[in-house]
Amino acid sequence: MQKIIFFIAFLFVQIVFAQQITVLDTDTNTPIINVAVFNSDKSKATITDINGTCILDGFRLKEKIIFKHVSYELLKKTKKQLIKQDYKVFMEMKPNELDEVVMSISKWEQQKKDIPNKITSIDAKSISFTAPQTAADVLQKSGKVFVQKSQLGGGSPMIRGFATNRLLLSVDGVRMNNAIFRGGNVQNVISIDPYTIKNTEIIFGPGSVIYGSDAIGGVMNFYTKKATFSTIDSLAVMGNANYRFSSANMENTIHADVNFGKKKWALLTSVTHNRFDDLKMGASGPDSYLRNYYVERVNNEDKLVNNTNPKKQVASGYNQINVMQKLAFKPNNNLKLFLGTYYSETSDYSRYDRLIRPNSNGDGLRYGDWYYGPQKWFMANFQLQKKGNGKFYDGLKITTAYQHFEESRNSRNFNALDLVSTKEKVDALSANIDFENKKIGDLRLYYGGEFIFNKVYSNGLETNIETKETNVAASRYPHGASWKTVAAYVNGEYKAKPNFTVLSGLRYSHVWIDADFDTSFYPFPFDNERLSTGALTGSLGLSWFPKKNLQVTFNGSTGFRSPNIDDVGKVFDSEPGSVVVPNPDLEPEYAYNVELGIHKNIKDIVVLKGATFYTYLVDALVRRDFNFNGASEINYNGELSNVQAVQNAAKAYVYGFEFGLDAYISENFSITSNITFAEGIEEEEDGTDTPARHVSPTFGDFHVIWKNQKIKTDIYLNYNGEIAYNDLASSEKNKEYIYALDANGNPYSPSWHTLNFRSQYAISSALKTSLGIENITNQRYRTYSSGIVAPGINFILGIGYKF
CATH class of the missing domain: 2.170.130.10 (TonB-dependent receptor, plug domain)
Structure with missing residues (x-):
């Protein structure tokens, strides 16, 4: 009798609970509410509840079950497939979701x-x-x-x-x-x-x-990903494990994360380790990009060694580890507390563009060593989020953070014995308070304040690589310098009509710099810097839908950059024969920007997006020739060098346009493309114009994508336009060693394009594999202003498991 009762109870559990399915977002693992679940003739239908669950009573084992939601891709599964997936359904957000x-x-x-x-x-x-x-x-x-x-x-x-x-x-x-x-x-x-x-x-x-x-x-x-709460009473455990390999630099990357969640608390741990070997460039392209020789220390002497594989960029590899820990607590539905810690550290890694810099005679290399010490970053971030009916707000966020940055530079001239090192540390404290107010009819207000404090620690050291003797050297920055800012802002969104929205805001920021200069290495004509300056910025923008499928936007805004410790207090070699010295007489630079955008949706099949912009920069902080104690040249690291400093010495303007196309030709087939064009000019105080340094060449891509529920493939083209010699910034013209040479022997950045392929295959809802082939035609190219040459043909393999 007991066996019969147990069997009946077992059947009851199977009928009631085993057919309960949960519909989740594939990226966030969060439940999706109001998903319509029905069969092909809609004779059977249900809908997911607040927990993303529903009962599949009445659906046959092999019957197609359709899952439909306005924001997600349509999904079809049989009950038999759902059993194999442990009654979990994962849906993907639509790429052209208009209400993003x-x-x-x-x-x-x-x-x-x-x-x-x-x-x-x-x-x-x-x-x-x-x-x-x-x-x-x-x-x-x-x-x-x-x-x-x-x-x-x-x-x-x-x-x-x-x-x-x-x-x-x-x-x-x-x-x-x-x-x-x-x-x-x-x-x-x-x-x-x-x-x-x-x-x-x-x-x-x-x-x-x-x-x-x-x-x-x-x-x-x-x-970054948040710790995820459980939607059920018991502990929910989920996570990911990933591995990736790239052939161009023999990359090996391992990642794992795990999330433990209850209804009121959650914990997320993530670890990633990367190992990159020396990068290999392509076979077809300028011979000047090849790494024909490199420096090796042999019997206490630097030697130029012929590279047996000139396409291999010797000394470019490095390792990195990233760790993240998140904790979330939700005492009630109106209050959430988040604590996040982040840590990243690289190994030593070479500054490759310095390692390939020729010496003054052109018959060898300038440096025997040039590498960055480990780049370290730590952040602890605490955030409180509160929603409800406060007197002055509907939403409140308080964010506090501590960050620690660490970096160093280490260089040694060819066959010199002294390795010159500078090491920098920055401690950064910040506090933000942000409010949201939705109480004023069609006006939504956002306002808040910010406080930031940075402390800079900088030291210099010279080390004899043979005797290991060390001597104190000049630091890169004034040791103990501080930078701080206090600011307040208000931003308003006003929906004047259902199809017309105005967004406008103001912010005032005040910045202080406090720095004392060490004159024991350089006789600075000043002892300290005490800067106090303010900036008022604003914006006004309009979003208008003259038709349901046509959006026109306009935005006018100002931006600013206040001088920091790097601007006012740095001593470093910017290029061979030039040294940058401190300049305490600096003011903020301001930008004035206007842009016009158009977004056209054609029958939910083709989406066209375009924007044109113009930005004018005044009092630009730029590096220019300078006098130091009345002299235009000083001795720096044993070399007579031209003196430069950061100055408010230029104006600049940049203009251009950006265009994008998304075509959803069928449920499985789509095309996307982007192109960006920009031009920029710096206007000197003497009236001369020069090309702006950080204006990229014309660049874009074109993708042909096919996908179904199991596989996604993408065949795509990446391309960059040419920057001719006359269009290079003055600072770039002095870097022949990273550029190709034109017919006149002048440096220029050639145009290039690559053909590429990538795919992802879902073996199951939990297990995915990926395959990519980049630069299929094995082009040898270097992106504009880069020191490293881009990868040649590159095979990328990956596998990911979600549990």
Whole structure:
């Protein structure tokens, strides 16, 4: 009798519970509400509840079950397939979803269609498919951001003619730019682990109203994965394991993350390790790019060694580890607390463009060693999110963070014994408070304040590589210098009509610099720098839908960049025979920007997107010739060098257009394409014009994509235009060794294109494999202003398991 009762109970459980399925977002593992579930003739139908679940009573084992949601791709499964998938269904967001939500403009969720700025979003699904090696590659593979690389361990984005410290990086709402972000190429973006990115939002054009100093050319916001709460009463465990291999640099990457979630708390741990060997370039291209010889230390003497494989870029490899730990607590539905810690560290890695720099005679190499010490980044970030009916707000965010940055530079001239090293550390504290107010009719207000404090520690050292004796040397920056800012902002979104939205904002920022200079190595004509300066910035934008399928946007905005410690206090060799010295007499630079955008949807089949922009920069902080104690030349590291300094010595303007096309030809077949064109000029004080340094060549891509529920393939073309000798910036003309030579023997950046293929195959809902072939025709090319030559033909293999 007991056996019969047990059997009946077992059948009951199977009928009631085994047929309960859960529908989840494939990227976030969060439940999807209001998914329609029905058969082909709609005689059987149900809908998912708040937990993303529904019962499949009445559906036959082999009957096609259709899952439909307005924001997700249509999905078809049989009950038999669902049993194999443990009654879990994963749905993918539509790529052309018109009601996409963005966070970057106000730090709160807003409908993208109401935003006048151009914003590009790159989600975790896209990142997984493109299989980037670093976060810099995440940006580059979008087809909308140009990335420069001085070495393999690098990636300096360029947006609308601006780069480095005129672009702002943000991770989970925390500013990553620090007081020593330089005007030269900045590689800090590689500290962000692509495997942890949930979404990246790129603002094109000034973003200073919300983000303050440095946000002149654009803002890159990286939102990492959050610890996920459980939707059931018991502990939910989920995670990912990934492996990737690339043949061009024999990359081996291993990643794992695991999430433990209850209804009120959750814990996420992520670890990634990368190993990159020396990068191999392509077979067809300029011979001047080849690595014909390199330096090797033999019997206490530097020797030029012939490279047996000139396509191998010797000394370009490096390793990296990234660790992230997230903790989330939800005491009730209106309050959430988040704690995140992040750590990234590279091995030593060579600055490749310096290693290939010829000596003054042209018969050898200038350096025996030139490498960066480990690039380290640590961040601890605490955030409180509260929603409800506060007197002055409907939403409140308080974000506090501590960051520690560490980097060093180590160089030694060919056959010299002294290795000159400078080591920098920055401690950065920040606090932000942001409010959202939706109480005033059709007006939504966002306002808040910010405080940032940076402390810079800098030391110099000379080491005899034979005797190991050390001596104190000049530091790169004034040791103990500080940079701080206090700011307040207000941003408003007003829906004047259902088809017309106005977005406007103001921000005031005040910046202080406090630096004391060490005159024991250089007789500076000043002892300290006490800078105090303010900046007011604003924006006004319009989003208008004259027709349901046509959007017109206009945006006018200002941006600024206040001088930092790198501008006012740096001593370094910018190029052979030149040295940059401190200049305490600096003011902020300002940008004035206008842009017009059009977004046309043709029958939900073709989407055309275009934008044109013009940005004018005044009081530009640029490096120019300078007098130091009345002298135009000083001795630096044993060499008589021309003196330069950062000065408010120029104006500049950049203009261009960006165009994108998405064509959804069928359920399985689509085409996408992007192209970006920009021109930029710097106007000198004497009235002469020169090409701007960080204006990229014309670049774009073209993709032909086919997919079904199991496989996705992409055949695509990447291309870059030429930059002729006369269009190179003056600083680039002095770098013949990284450029090809034209018919007149002058350096120039040739045009190039590559044919590529990538695919992803879902063996099951849990197991995916990927295969990519980049640069199929094995072209030898170097992207504009880069030191490292791009990979030749490159086979990329990957496997990922989700549990």
